[in-house]
Every structure is written in C-alpha cells, then in structure tokens.
Amino acid sequence: MKRLLAILLLFLPLTIAQAQVLDIGLVVGNESALPIAVVPMPYTGSNLKPDTDVAGVIRDDLNRSGQFRSVPVDTIRGFFADKPMPTRGSEVKFSDWKLLKQDFVVVGRVIDESDGGYRVEYELYDVAKQQRLIGLFDSGRGKGLRDVSHRIADQIYEKILGVRGAFWTRIAYVTATGLGQSMQYSLMVADSDGYGPQTVVKSREPLLSPAWSPDGRKLAYVSFERGNSTVYSQEIITGAREVIASFKGINGAPSFSPDGRRLALTLSKSGNPEIYVMDLTSKSLTQITHHFGIDTEATWTPDGQNLIFTSDRAGKPQVYQVAASGGEPTRLSFAGDSNAKASVSYDGKKIAMAQGSGNVYRIAVLDRSFGGTGRWQTLSPGNLDESPSFAPNASMLLYATKEGRKGVLYAVSADGRVRLRSTVSDGDVREPAWSPYRQR
C-alpha cells in the first residue's frame, strides 16, 4: 500500500502539469472588429491526417486579438451545405462573402510535404476590392502545424493591419498547486494561446519573476530552492541553467538587456535593495541606484539606454527612469497612490504598470507619445491586478489578478476594449511574461 502511494505521488505532479491548459475565453468584445472568414482547410494528402485544425487555430488567434471578428465555422458550413467550400483562390466567389458581410476571406488546404511533414497553401482576399492580398505556403511536421497556423495568422494580421502579428510567440508563467507542506511551484512555458504547456522548473519553494532573453531561448527567474532568493538563467530547450546571483540578502527582479549581453537585477547585499547591471560575459556588476529606499523591478527601454524601475524613495512605490550607466533617476508616475512593476512597449512609448489607489490595484498604461508627463489609461477593472507584460507588438498585455483565493491571468488589448480570461484547471497562476518574437 505504502509502495503504491509512493508511486502515485511520483506521478501526481506530472499529471497536474499536463492538465494545466490556459483556457482562454472572450470576456469583452470589440464592436468595431473587422469581419473575416477563415474557410476550413481540408487535408488532401495521402498520409496520416493531421490533428491540428489549421483554420480553427487561425480563427481563434484573430478573434483573441480583438481586431478581428471571424465568422463561426458553423455559419460557413451551413452556407456551403449544398455546394463545395472554396479551398483555393479560383474557387472564391466574392458575391458569397458579400452576402455573408465579410471584409476578408482566407482559403487554403493542407497537403503532404516531401519530408513527411505538412504544407499549408493559403490565400487572403479583400472582398470589397476583389483582390488577392496574400498567396503563400508554410510547412511543419506533426505538432508543428500549430506553429504553422500561428505564423499564418501573423501574416494575415500584418497584411491587413500593417502591424507585425504576435501569435507565434510564447508565454511563461508560474503556477502554485497544493497546500502547506505539499505546495508545488512550477515555471511553465506555453504557446501564446495557452496550448502545449510545459514545465521548465518545478520546486517546493517559491518561484517568481520569469524574464525572457531577447532571442527567446532563455528564461531568468528567481527561485527560493536554496532557502534564500537566487537568480537563475536557464536554456529552455536543454533545461541547462546557471546561478546568476546568490548574494546575501535579496537576489531578484532579473531583466535581460535588449542586446542580451547584460542583465539588470535587484540585490540587497549592500543592506537594502538596489538596481545593478551585470555583464553576462564577465559577470561583473555595476551598481545603478544608490538610495536607502527599495529600488527594484528594473526593465530596459528598447534602445538599451535606460532602465525603468520601481522605487519607494518618495514614500510610496513609484516608477522611475535612470540611465543604464547610472545617474540621477527621474520619476515617471504621477497618478494613483502607487505604481510598480513597469512593462515597456517595443517602441518605448507606452509603459504599463500596476497602479494602486487605496486597496485597489489595476493595470494602467502611461503613453508618452504625446510628450509632457504623458497620458494615462486604465486597462483592467479588478482589485488586485499586477504584473503587466506587453506582447512583443504591444497589441495586447498579459496580467495577473486574484479571483477568490486563486490567481488567474488575463490578456487585454492595448486599447482596453477586449479582455480575455485565462485559467489553469488546478492551482493558481501568476507572474506572466510574454516572450519576444520567435525565430525560425
């Protein structure tokens, strides 16, 4: 019996990890979203039929962005109940799609690739202009067909909106399951739509603050597995990792520089938390802040010239900017009672942060495009919203909040009009970090 229990315990964590899928459902919609039809893309090859519904993945991606409203597949099937669905440009009748009130239509098919994988040939049409906008193909093996689908969604998104798509990206987050002594923390990596979650670190002690390297190959994070906080950097594919900082006191808040050569982090080895920059080759440290307050949560501006960080030097936590070589910090946040944990958009114009007013914490974005002290917009309606993380194209943000006793993630469009809830089936989820663009 004891033996059986031991075996069960061995397998339990794995089972839980596999059950964790981010379940993304639309919370608020965008009325002005563009209508687009993504017609089912049948498999016409002679090998094993792929298990990925390519058109379905594209449809879900476009819907999640909030910029598109894709017509439900049942509507398309109903319309073509007594005639063949188009799978190539020559079969597209624009009058059909005008009748269905669609601005755009995507058709395609899945065929065999000579290497045993699959090839998706697809075309995008502008219905009003009766014009082909894209005619391309993309290939992948087996499960890679989900990646292919996300890349196609990226192409469609970019062609229509003129902004690079960020569907073929990943998200990292931390889950906590169990209670008390059996508490289990996991650092997870999943596709941007929550599919394929994989555990990259598992620990009985807290894990927090995952940060992506700019090439998307590494994650830096904080682990308490040694008793005290320690900063690690880990290769995602191999799982190989190294200790970056394990000084006396706090070792926290890692953030890779845009060129990937340096890491900003928080160390309290001098007696109180200060921002440092480590040269990752030589491991040499440069102290950036010098203040008795709490200085932490540094993140880089896209040009690598500045750090944006949290400090309570003025009493409450506020967001500041300092040159990455050091110097006198400038306060950026002048709204709400407190502001912390900044995430900067790829163009450096928008800074998202957790803004506190009384006991209410929400995600607020400071837009610096217009000069002056900037314009503010609140993007979340919760009470304990924190940890905003911009998608690499800044079209959306991920953030964490608490519902009841459980942590959940939300994705919100940058204009705040579309919000999606993501939950894991077991335990609570926190500390989201959206990856950079993936590289082929």
Place this chain on the structure above:
Amino acid sequence: MNNVTRLLTATAVCVALAACSQKVKEAPPTDNGNNNTGASTSGMAGDGKYGPGDLDTDACLRQRVVYFDFDQDTLKPDFQAAIACHAKYLRDRPEARMTLEGNADERGTREYNLGLGERRGNAVSSAIQGSGGSASQITVVSYGEERPTCVDSTDDCWSKNRRVEIVYSAK
C-alpha cells in the same frame, strides 16, 4: 495526556496569553515526552540565564511572530518585550542562531514585497541588536508575499501575513 496534564497545560496557556498582548502568536510547545506538563518548567535557569528548554516554555520567548502595519517596517511597542527576551536569549547562549523571516501581505508587487519583507526583518534584527543580541547570530531572509499564512483578500488575513517570524536554527 491525562486530565491533570490537560488542566495544567490549559493553565499554562492562559498565563502565557495574559502575559503577552492580543496580537502575539504563540509558537506551539514541542512535546519532548517527559517535561510536557507545560507548567513544570521554570522560565529561567538557576543562574538567571535562558536555556533551550525555555524556548518552549517561557511565555515571552514563545512569542516568535512580530506583526506590522501595511507598507510599514516600524516596530510596534507591543513587541518590545518579546524582542528584549530574544535578545537576552542570544546573549545568554552565544551558540544560538536565529533566522528572521520577513513577510508581506499580497498587496503591492512581488519583488517590492521582497524588499518590504527584508526591511521588516532588518527592523527586528536592529531592535534585537539594540538590546544586546549579536549581529553574527542573526540572519534575515525575506519571503515577500510568497509565504502567506492566510490566503483571503481581507484586512484580517493581510494583518496576519505582515510579519517577521523568529526561527531558531541553533538553540
């Protein structure tokens, strides 16, 4: 436990409770199998010095949690007596080592709360040193908001999580 033991234990707990303020959390006495009546152990050894057994029995030393106000690291007067006892314990037993585990409630970001937990740990450390404890006997670790004792988003729960726990790694 027989009835007499139970009664004696209850009496000891009552005395202990009366001796400390309302907000102080008791560290549970460990059952060592012989001296477990709770009331039979004296607070001080014969020479007036604390011994390891006092950690389980002395009402003052059994106060091992110090609570704080929101976003504050100021020590409240309620905890001065306990701090003085633990400082004396460190003076009496140079071989003793303690870890001060700083914690915060869930409000505010996780990394900021690591800083806040450390600040609280340092505040208790300074106070103990101010009462004669040696810095070499004390280690401060901050867990920020990662180790809550209570997970509801309520004032009551938050007040229980804003704390420093005194943990003896060597008695």
